[in-house]
Amino acid sequence: MLRKVFRLKLLCVVNVAAIVCALMSVSCQREKRVFESSPPPAQSSQVTLSQIRPGAQTAASPASNDAENHAYDVNEGKRLFTQYNCSGCHANGGGGIGPALMDEKWIYGSEPVNIYSTIIEGRPNGMPSFRNKVPDSQVWQLAAYVRSMSGQLRKDVSPNRSDDMMPHKSEQASERKTPQNSSPPQ
Amino acid sequence: MRSKYSQLLSPGIAALAALTSTACSGVQSALDPAGPQAHNISRLWWLMFYVCTAVFIAVTIVLGLAINRSRKISGAEDLAPELEMPPEAETRRRNIVAAATAFTVVTLFVFLVASFFVGRGMSAELSAKQGVVVEVTGHQWWWEVRYLNDDASSIFTTANEIHIPVGTPVTLTLKASDVIHSFWVPNLHGKTDAIPGKVATMWFQADRPGTYRGQCAEYCGLQHAHMGLIVIAESREQFNSWITSQTQPAIQPSSATAARGQQIFMSGTCNMCHAISGTEAGSNIGPNLTHIASRQTIGAATMTNLGDHLSQWIADSQKIKPGNRMPPHNLSPEDLQAVIDYMQTLK
């Protein structure tokens, strides 16, 4: 009886080994952690800001933010949001001096490159320019986090509750908002 | 603070310890004590070590004798199992087992009492907060060190390096800003966990001058392995002059390259995370750099602060400590040298 069981197990082992090799070549994108800085997918100067007619919507950009696929990067964005004091004006996403980031209203566009551009360039009425102050890899992490605040990211990549006092529902529990254009406050 | 008990045993233990402790001396060794607590713990260790070795040898000898005295099998008829033992053999065994058990209980009691007295001796002074008071906060993956003082202008912050005067008790309050860390300098004392949401207090003392290395002893993530610190025990005069220099703000750079380095520091990414008192750089995310040039190590005791280590660290700390919070910097060689020149003025 032991021999038969052993033969069955041997067959299983061979099959499993084949699956193992296949799995290891795929690897789960969500868990990727990269510690060297990678080149940015787009320079802020390459971002198209609008279509060429008056009052048009912001142009969609083909450049995507790879950080949005990695839970580690989005979590780093959340850490940096607090540590670089974005909350000083944006108050954990609820807004105050600056506009709210967790709602559906986007003044300068909701695409990742738009947010990247906003952080790098700064914006009128008080958003500082962080070019050369925050490294590009971190700006992409922040951009990914900002999008997660309005539920734009996949639930399994979005951050969970913070280990702090609870300012709002965690990003992974927030429902996804449909971005709409908005105009700057008067 | 020696208990009566340790006074009785210390000469013998000290002699034996001296014989065997040379193999155990070392940079971060618990058996190379430099302070009273580590000393008491070390003596408790040697007591337990010798008693336990003796017990182990005794058990091994009995086991060896038992095997030796067993009647060796010759033929198949000898395999008949013994279901009854002669009553004298039973009684003798019962007495020996009972005696061995009693001996075990006594030995354990000795250990318990020794342990209790050593433990009591270590926390006795806790209530008497005197001398130097230091607040240590564990971060992922570095130690923030703040020297407290009743005079607010004498409070200063540094990182990964603690200076203490020889022969004075130093009280530490331990906090953690993110995950659980554990503050451990083996030459001086055992470890205490720093747990977020709680404040732990411990004290230690160095009885001889020297540089003692410590390391975080609670798994705290990617770079737990490189979260070290050093404690420098020095004479009272040296300690006082160190305190005085640490409370000064940074001096303005005099040379042109150092001034350029300061400009790069303030206009670039550096002041987003690091503080230099006396300048507009005030962020407390990363270690305080006001007196970086006077520190002996970089990266939480990962490298010495000598040669081009600092420029390697600034250029790409991810190669040295992958996953740490400091991003790499793409500076031109001249700019990097300017920053180094500026750092070196921050004594």
Add this chain to the structure above:
Amino acid sequence: MAQAIPKPVQLVDIELTEADIARDKREMERTWRRPKGLWGFLVETDHKVIGLRYIITAFIFFLFGGIEAALMRIQLAFPENHFLNPDRYNQVFTVHGTTMMFLFAVPIVTAMGIYFVPLMIGARDVAFPRLNAYGYFVYLIGGILLYTSFLLNTGPDAGWFSYVPLAGPSYSPGKRVDIWAQMITFTEISGLAGAIVVIGTAFKMRAPGMSLNRIPLFVWAQVVTAFMILFAMPSVMLASGLLASDRLVDTHIFNPAEGGDAILYQHMFWFFGHPEVYIIFIPALGFISPIIIAFARRKIFGYTAMVLSLVATAFIGFGLWVHHMFATPLPQLGESFFTAASMMIAIPTGVQIFCWLATLWGSKLQMRTPLLFVLGFFTIFVIGGLTGLMLASVPLDLQIHDTFFVVAHLHYVLIGGSVFPLFGAFYYWFPKWSGRMLGERLGKWNFWLMFIGFNLVFFPMHQLGLKGMPRRVYTYLPETGWGNLNLLASIGAFILAIGVLVFIVNAISALRAGEVAGDNPWAADSLEWATSSPPPDYNFLYLPTVSGRYALWSQTDKTPIVYGLSTQKRETLVTSVIAANPELRFDVPGTSIWPFMVALATAEAFIVGIFTPWAFPIGAVLAFAALAGWFFADPDHSNKKVIEQTEGHRPATQPKELRAEEA
């Protein structure tokens, strides 16, 4: 379905001819025959099959854990080595610990119980065969979950104990720790199922005459372990469940900023974690006694003291957990209590060792491989126990806690205290499983390579800990001077690995062409040796009775057997708890697909539950449906399908009355 046996039970003389026995054997083989193929794999409930599945699966996980250990030792062999980056190393040591503790150690020792307890007490199967099968499937799914995620870079990386806040939502992003938390649940459900099975079997299905004071020490150890599992596992399920809930549905149980507490997790985890190591260790004590009895050719000295020691160890084991937390800011006085308890537990274990030494002294000792492993246990485990006393002392623990000294201690007690006896058990019982003897010469090589390799790996770690090397570090600086001892340890690791390899070679060659073992190659005393090797599907043609503590050694020609249980359906004898008087004829549930279906429902709940809490209500509905099938479907007591297929006609349905009983 059970039929009461009228009291008083009487002893009768019967004539059994060769033809009677042959006919009974044929009918029993038909009634208890196992189905084949993939379907057969899914519906099987025979405890021997389930037990062997557990053992082989757990052994494969042991090999995986060993590979992870080898990877760690390669990385640590030299200072500032770049073989594994820190992220990978953290996953490797977490998965190593999780595999060894949850997927190897506990399952394999309870599996030995699942296989041998019914045989040793003279029963046909366990009390709850379908629950047994369910436990295995849940365990297998949990293990596959862990390893699939490990290969996909989603292996947990917060340590096998996953302390918060590091394992909490802020500091462990992604699903790695969620995989850990849910996998824990699988292995704990499986452990609980096994524990319930062992307790029910050991208390109610013993052979007539096997009163409580005649139970083999192996069975006592399994029963004590099963009770420990019942009380310890819920605590870790709570800890991991609350951790999963903090990560998935934003609770704040362990968030100090919102009123939670990080130390609460440690209490909940270690309330399980300390008994866990005794759950791993106590069954191994149960392996040692039969081996010593068989090879010293003698009864155990101090049986009552041994049983009481097992029970005392289990009790005291629940009062030690804070010794894992001495470095936290807990009150001194409380910590001293745990020092006392942690030292006190050495007393019952010491009594056991003294009793074994008293048994070995002046005995007719046969030095065969199983006994070599037991002697290895003595030396290694005693060192481990003594270093445990050092760790029990609060001040000394503050220096050596969370250093390689602890790594050395835990491996000395777990490998010395559990793995060495386990290998001895493999050598001892392999003939019973397979009908072949393992080679003695290879066995001696196996033992010595493992013994020497083990000591080379782990003894230097004591010194490394005292020299300041903390645990869970992926590398260390050259200036620390730890390089030489680490290199020595890594070399030892490879010698240990070769030793394990020798065992595998031995096992494979024995299965192919080993010496044929008879029913009782060791001339041992307990009931599993009273049947063929390997045992038939029904274990015993006629259930035995017992007239002494050492069943086969006190058996005579006049020892009664149990005759008259049905050969047309699966039936066994249920006896009373204390004196093992026959009480009932009990219908054993046969093969069933429902344990597998409930396991699938459980898997859905806990695997999909990593991603959405909706998985739990859905899983509950699926489990309800599968459990309805389990409880209301007609269990296959008579194995009618198999009988009809083989004979093509209905067999006689009149069961013979129970005739011969115990005096």
